[in-house]
Amino acid sequence: MLPWLTALLVLFVSSLYFPFHSNSHVLLDQARSNASRILLLTAHPDDECLFFAPTVLALREHPAHPEIFSLTLSIGNAAGFGEVRKEELSRSLDVMGIDQDNRWVVDHPMLQDNMTLEWDASVIAVVIAPYVVDNHITTILTFDTQGISSHPNHYSLPFGAWDLANILRAKAPEPTSFSVPRVFSLVTVPLLSKYAGVLAPLSSRMNMILQRVLNRFTQSDGNQQAVFTSGFTQYVTAVRAMQKHTTQLEWFRYLYVTFSRYMWINDWVEVKSLGKN
Ligand SMILES: *[C@@H]1O[C@H](CO)[C@@H](O)[C@H](O)[C@H]1NC(C)=O
Ligand SMILES: *[C@@H]1O[C@H](CO)[C@@H](O)[C@H](O)[C@H]1NC(C)=O
Ligand SMILES: [Zn+2]
Numbered sequence: 001m002l003p004w005l006t007a008l009l010v011l012f013v014s015s016l017y018f019p020f021h022s023n024s025h026v027l028l029d030q031a032r033s034n035a036s037r038i039l040l041l042t043a044h045p046d047d048e049c050l051f052f053a054p055t056v057l058a059l060r061e062h063p064a065h066p067e068i069f070s071l072t073l074s075i076g077n078a079a080g081f082g083e084v085r086k087e088e089l090s091r092s093l094d095v096m097g098i099d100q101d102n103r104w105v106v107d108h109p110m111l112q113d114n115m116t117l118e119w120d121a122s123v124i125a126v127v128i129a130p131y132v133v134d135n136h137i138t139t140i141l142t143f144d145t146q147g148i149s150s151h152p153n154h155y156s157l158p159f160g161a162w163d164l165a166n167i168l169r170a171k172a173p174e175p176t177s178f179s180v181p182r183v184f185s186l187v188t189v190p191l192l193s194k195y196a197g198v199l200a201p202l203s204s205r206m207n208m209i210l211q212r213v214l215n216r217f218t219q220s221d222g223n224q225q226a227v228f229t230s231g232f233t234q235y236v237t238a239v240r241a242m243q244k245h246t247t248q249l250e251w252f253r254y255l256y257v258t259f260s261r262y263m264w265i266n267d268w269v270e271v272k273s274l275g276k277n
Helices: 002-017 053-060 082-096 121-134 152-171 197-218 232-243 251-259
Strands: 020-022 037-042 067-072 103-105 139-143 182-186 226-229 265-270
Touching: 002 197, 020 197, 037 053, 037 121, 037 152, 053 067, 053 082, 053 226, 053 232, 053 265, 067 121, 082 103, 082 232, 121 152, 139 152, 152 182, 197 226, 197 265, 232 251
Parallel strands: 037 067, 037 139, 067 103, 139 182
Antiparallel strands: 020 226, 182 265, 226 265
């Protein structure tokens, strides 16, 4: 029993200390891996550090050196703090290491921060098109259709990104001569795992080891899900970025950064089709 417990403890501590990533290449443009240009598409100032920090911080250190961009589709004006929140976002992105020339915030009348408002996919597609095309974006990273927190602004985003990808695909004269971005969604996990916080890296690492063992038996390549996990340093960076959002620092945010899985782990799946009925 004791050796097992010791092994578990070592695994636990090491999984907190070292960041680890599995299938990270899935997100990169493999043929031109040095030329990956990755856009993080968010809805509000603070999404970048509350949900996406493990990925952004991992990509920043990735050996393929992808260029990282950030596009936020509202200034988060639901409570009237929009102008201040724009500044907070800028300071947060400074902490997360996204270049000043690579980040934008949009304030569009049809894309306003609102808890009850779904954003129109075609409006999103039109608004993001120039940023994607002009910057030769190869990969768009955004929420999935559950939006982590079920915020309608969040879960509208994959539909908009997918819409744009389809428009560009239809326009591309031939697949190789025109960059059609691939779209990836951050996976919304069930409620209980969402607040596993610091335990999440452990269970994720166990899962990966198990997966590797299973793959050996089944000769498969495993799933094509990319996972980014923060180590302690990255976690602290994400918390520092969150602290720049001073208008958002209410007591429940502290609970969130303490217990949320998304402060430690991001799982990604590629969007291959999306339809709204
Ligand atoms: C990317 O760049 C590195 C260093 O410049 C080089 O060693 C590597 O082969 C390049 N990879 C590709 C796929 O071009
Ligand atoms: C949010 O949207 C709803 C429905 O469109 C609207 O009635 C409400 O006034 C909006 N709230 C804010 C804060 O803009
Ligand atoms: Zn948000």
